[in-house]
Amino acid sequence: MPTHQTFMQEALREARKSLKEGGIPIGAVLVEDAKIISRGHNQLLQRGSTVLHGEMDCIENAGRLKGADYRRCTLYTTLSPCEMCSGMIILYKIPRVVIGENETLKGPEALLRENGVEVLNLDLPECRKLMGDYIKTNSKLWDEEMERVGY
C-alpha cells in the first residue's frame, strides 16, 4: 500500500519538472483509491498563467471528473494551498489535502477544515528546501509574485 510519503514524492517530482522547465517548483498529484489519476505543476512562467497553480493545473489535467470521483480523492501538494486553490478544493469537495510544508507560505487551512476538508501537513524538509533555494536564487521573480497576491 503506498503511503502519503510515496505520493508526496510524486508531487515533488512534478515540482522538480516545473523547475527544469524554468518554472516555480510547486507540484501536485490527485489520488483516487490509492492511484494517481492526475498530475500538475505551477505554470506561471511556462504559460504566463496566474490561474494554474500546481493544484489547479493538476485538477485541470484531470478533466471532467464526476463529483463522486472528487469525493474519493486526496490532493497532494508540495506547498500549502492558497485562497484560490483552497476554494477549488472546497468547490469540488475533495475530502483530504496532504501538504508538503506550510512554512514558505500558509494558505487558509482553517477555512479548508471549516468546510470539512481533512488537512495533513507532512512538514518535509525536502519541500521546504526546494522552495527556499528557489526563492534565494529567484528573489526578484518571487517578490513579483508576492506583490501580486499581496502576501
Place this chain on the structure above:
Amino acid sequence: MPTHQTFMQEALREARKSLKEGGIPIGAVLVEDAKIISRGHNQLLQRGSTVLHGEMDCIENAGRLKGADYRRCTLYTTLSPCEMCSGMIILYKIPRVVIGENETLKGPEALLRENGVEVLNLDLPECRKLMGDYIKTNSKLWDEEMERVGY
C-alpha cells in the same frame, strides 16, 4: 462615464459568445480605471476545463498583472462567483465584484465580504433568463455540472 450596466452588458456579450461556441453562457470582464482590460467566459465544454469558469478565464486572459493593478479593478460576472472563483478574487485582492444575478446559483458572497470585497448584485432579468433558458434546454449537462460541484 460607463456605468455598471454598461460593463455588465460586456460580460453578457462574453456569456453569449460562449453560448455560440456551444458552451455554458457565463461571462466576465475585468475593469481597471473604467476600462475593460480582460474578458473571458466559461470553458467547460469548449476546452474541457473544470478550472476556467468565466471569472477564472477572464483573470487568466489578463496575464501577469501587478498586484497594484488587481487592487484597482472591478470584476463583472453574469453569475454569482463559486467557491473557487471567490478564492481567486480574495487571493488577488480584487476590491469589487459586480454580479448579474445570484438566483441560478449563489456562491459564498458572505466570505467575499468578510475578506473586504464589495459585492454588488445587479439582479438583472436578462442574466437570469439566459441561464434559465440554457438549463431548461441542457438539463442533462447542467445536472452533470451540479453533481460535479455537489450543489
